[in-house]
Amino acid sequence: MKRFLFLLVVFLPAIQLFAQKDGKNENKFNVSGNFQSDLQYYFEDQKIGAVAVDERLLSNSYANFMISYGKFSAGVRFEGYYNTLLGFPNSGGKNDGFGVPSYWANFTNDKLEVTVGHFYEQFGNGLTLRSYEEKSLGIDNAILGARVKYTIVPGVNIKGLVGKQRYYWELSDGILRGVDGEIQFNEMIKSLNDSQFRFGIGGSFVSKYQKEDNPIYNLPNNVATGAGRLNIGYSGFNLISEYAYKINDPSADNNYIYRPGQAFLINATYSQKGLGVILSTKWVDNMSLRSDRNATLSDLTVSYLPEITRNYTYVLQAFYPYASQPMGEWGVKGEFFYKFKKGSKLGGKYGTTITLNYSRVHNIKKTAMNDSTPIGTSGTYGYNTSLFAVGNELYYQDINVEISKKWSKKWYTNIAYMNLYYNYNVLMGTAGHDNVKANIGVIEATYKITDKYALKGEVQAMFTKQDKGNWILGQIEFTMPNWFFTVFDNWNYGNPDKDARVHYFNVGFGYVKGGNRIQLTYGKQREGVMCVGGVCRHVPASNGFALSISSTF
Amino acid sequence: MKKIVLVILAFAVCATMYSQEIPQVQLKNLKGKVVNSQEIIENDGKPVMICFFATWCKPCIKELTAFSEAYEDWADETGVKIIAVSIDDARSTNSVGPFVNARGWEFDVYLDANGDFKRAMNVNNVPHSFLLDGKGNVAWQHTSYLEGDEAETFEMIKKVAAGESLKEEKVEKEEE
Numbered sequence: 001m002k003r004f005l006f007l008l009v010v011f012l013p014a015i016q017l018f019a020q021k022d023g024k025n026e027n028k029f030n031v032s033g034n035f036q037s038d039l040q041y042y043f044e045d046q047k048i049g050a051v052a053v054d055e056r057l058l059s060n061s062y063a064n065f066m067i068s069y070g071k072f073s074a075g076v077r078f079e080g081y082y083n084t085l086l087g088f089p090n091s092g093g094k095n096d097g098f099g100v101p102s103y104w105a106n107f108t109n110d111k112l113e114v115t116v117g118h119f120y121e122q123f124g125n126g127l128t129l130r131s132y133e134e135k136s137l138g139i140d141n142a143i144l145g146a147r148v149k150y151t152i153v154p155g156v157n158i159k160g161l162v163g164k165q166r167y168y169w170e171l172s173d174g175i176l177r178g179v180d181g182e183i184q185f186n187e188m189i190k191s192l193n194d195s196q197f198r199f200g201i202g203g204s205f206v207s208k209y210q211k212e213d214n215p216i217y218n219l220p221n222n223v224a225t226g227a228g229r230l231n232i233g234y235s236g237f238n239l240i241s242e243y244a245y246k247i248n249d250p251s252a253d254n255n256y257i258y259r260p261g262q263a264f265l266i267n268a269t270y271s272q273k274g275l276g277v278i279l280s281t282k283w284v285d286n287m288s289l290r291s292d293r294n295a296t297l298s299d300l301t302v303s304y305l306p307e308i309t310r311n312y313t314y315v316l317q318a319f320y321p322y323a324s325q326p327m328g329e330w331g332v333k334g335e336f337f338y339k340f341k342k343g344s345k346l347g348g349k350y351g352t353t354i355t356l357n358y359s360r361v362h363n364i365k366k367t368a369m370n371d372s373t374p375i376g377t378s379g380t381y382g383y384n385t386s387l388f389a390v391g392n393e394l395y396y397q398d399i400n401v402e403i404s405k406k407w408s409k410k411w412y413t414n415i416a417y418m419n420l421y422y423n424y425n426v427l428m429g430t431a432g433h434d435n436v437k438a439n440i441g442v443i444e445a446t447y448k449i450t451d452k453y454a455l456k457g458e459v460q461a462m463f464t465k466q467d468k469g470n471w472i473l474g475q476i477e478f479t480m481p482n483w484f485f486t487v488f489d490n491w492n493y494g495n496p497d498k499d500a501r502v503h504y505f506n507v508g509f510g511y512v513k514g515g516n517r518i519q520l521t522y523g524k525q526r527e528g529v530m531c532v533g534g535v536c537r538h539v540p541a542s543n544g545f546a547l548s549i550s551s552t553f
Numbered sequence: 554m555k556k557i558v559l560v561i562l563a564f565a566v567c568a569t570m571y572s573q574e575i576p577q578v579q580l581k582n583l584k585g586k587v588v589n590s591q592e593i594i595e596n597d598g599k600p601v602m603i604c605f606f607a608t609w610c611k612p613c614i615k616e617l618t619a620f621s622e623a624y625e626d627w628a629d630e631t632g633v634k635i636i637a638v639s640i641d642d643a644r645s646t647n648s649v650g651p652f653v654n655a656r657g658w659e660f661d662v663y664l665d666a667n668g669d670f671k672r673a674m675n676v677n678n679v680p681h682s683f684l685l686d687g688k689g690n691v692a693w694q695h696t697s698y699l700e701g702d703e704a705e706t707f708e709m710i711k712k713v714a715a716g717e718s719l720k721e722e723k724v725e726k727e728e729e
Contacts, residue, residue, distance in 0.1 A: 030574055032674075032675050034676070036677050120667055122666060125643040126642075130643070184586055186584075186586070187586055187587075269651045272654065273657050274657055275651075276651025276655035313609055313611055335651075337652060337656070339655055353655070353656060448700055452700075454700030454701060456700075481699070482699075510697075514696070515694040517678075553675070
C-alpha cells in the first residue's frame, strides 16, 4: 500500500509534465474526485428510545480521488469514521478511525480492460456475484485483486477476476475466482444488426476457496456457483431470465446444512410510447454465498438476490420494507405504466401518468427428509424441495396505485394509495408479533410561485391496527434557486400506548451549487429499518442535528 | 499520514490545471448491447447532457420530466443531446425500459446497473447531471433537483453551445 502511494506521488507530477508537452487533445491528463461527510449530533431522548452517545458527535466521511491519462486511470479512496454513526454495520468501535480502504489502477482500450487493486463487479443479475457499495447501508464489499474484461468480437464479451473481498479495514478469509461471458447475437452477426428480433445468452462461474475450519463438520474448501442467462426480444417485447446453482455450502446462513442452492428469475416486459408492462417472478432456495462461510448480516456477500418488490420512497410507504430471504422465497410482480396523452380527456393539457403495481412473496415449500430429522438440522442435507414449489406462508404483499398529473404551469400533484401485508416475524426476525396489514395514502402537491420559487406540500397517512398503529405525516418544502427549506412532522397519533404518541418533528435546509450540496437538519428519527435492494440495516431512534456535505469535483 | 497529504496535494494541483473529460466505462443500452461511455457522447461537436437517475428517485423523475417537456426546443436551439443513465440495480434494471417508454421520454437511455459509470464520474447521489462541451469536456455539473432548475440548465447549455466560457461559474464555485 505504501509503495502504491509513493508511486502515485512520484508519477503524478511526471505525468503532468509529460501531458503538458504532449498537448494533444485526446491524451489529456484528468483529475477528479468526490467527497461526502455525514455528521450527527445526538441528544438522549428516552421517549423514543434514542440513547446517549459518549462522543455526542459521530461522523462518517468518504473521499475518492481519481487520475486518468489517455487509456490509464488510477484512484484512491479515503474513509474516516470518528466515530461511526449509529446503526451502521461497523458501528460500535470495531472499525472507527481513518484510512485508505481501497486503491486501484486501470487500463482500458476498445477491446481490453485490466484493473488491479479494488474493483466492483456484477455477473448477470448478480445471482452468482455482485460486489458493490451502498454507503447508506454501510456496505462495501469491493474485491481486491485483478480483473480482465475482453471483447472478442463485437457482441461477445468475457471477463474474469480473482481476489479477496473488503471486510471493513481488513480482507475476507476466502478467495474468489470468477468468469463471465455473454454473447449478443444481434451485434455479433452483421445481418442481424438491425433486426427487430434480439437474442443473447450468457453464463458465469464463481468459485470460493476458504480453508475448512469447523471442528464438527467436514466442510468443502471450494464452493462453486454457476449461472446461465438469456434474453430474447422482439420489437417492444423483452424476456430476461437467469438460473443459478450453488453446490453444497454449509454456512452460518443456512445453519450448516449440505443442501445445494438454486435461484431462478424471469422478467418479461412490453413497452411502447405511453405504455409499459412488467411481469416478473423469482424462486430462491438456499442461495446465499459469502466469501466467509461464518459471516452474517450484510458482511461479505458474494451472491446478490434482487428483490421483486417495488422500492418505495414516500416515508410511510417505505415504513415496512421487504428484505430478501436467501433461504427461500417465491415472488411475483406485475407493474403497469400508462400515460394518458396530452389533450385527451384524462390527460388534460400536459398528460397524466398512472402507475399500478402488485407484488406477492411467499415462503417455498420444504419437506423434512425423514420423520426424525427436523427441517434445517445442522450437519444434514437440510430438507427437500423442488423448483417453483411454493409454500403457504405469505411474507409480503403490496398493491399500489399512483397518479401523477400536471394541471397547469403552476400546479403539479401526485397521489398514491397502497395496501400492504407485512410478515413481521419473518422479515424482522422476531417471534409472536402480529403481522401488519396497512392502508397508506399520499397526496403531494407542488405550486410554482414563479419559475424559480416553489412550494411543495405533502400529506401521508398510514392506517393499521397492528404494530404501532396509525401515523400521519405532513411536510412543507420551499425551494428557490440553490436553496431549499423543509419542515415535517411524522405523528404516531394512533399508537395503542398513549404515552408513545410521539411527534417526530424535523426541520432543515440545504444549499446546492454545481456539484456541491450541504444540508442541515434537526429533529427526531424513529427507530426502523432501511433497505436498499433487499438488503437492510437497522436505523436506531435518534434526536439531534444532522449535517451532510457532498461534493463532486 | 504525510504521504496521504502529499497525494491529496498532488491531485489538487493537477485538478486546478485540467478539466474533466469522460472516462471510458462499459454501459448497456435498453436492448442489452454493451456500449462505451465515450461513444455515446458523440454529438457532432454540440453539447451533451448526461443525467444520472433512478426509477425510484422522485426528484430525478421531476427533473427528467421537466427536461423532456423542453427537450425539443432545447435541441432545436442548441443541438443538445440528453443522455439519461439509470443507476437502478438488478432489482429494477429490467423495468427501466418500460418506465421510460411509458413516460414518452425521448432521451438516449443507458443502464449502469452496478454503478461503474456513476463511480467513474464521482457521483455521490442522484439526480446528478453533467454538461459536456463539443469536445466532450465537462463544462458544468449540477446535483439535486429544485423546481425551476431547468431554467439555469438551459442557460448553461446555451452558453456552452455558443462556445462561451463558463469560467465565471467556475471561479464562483472555487471561492465557495
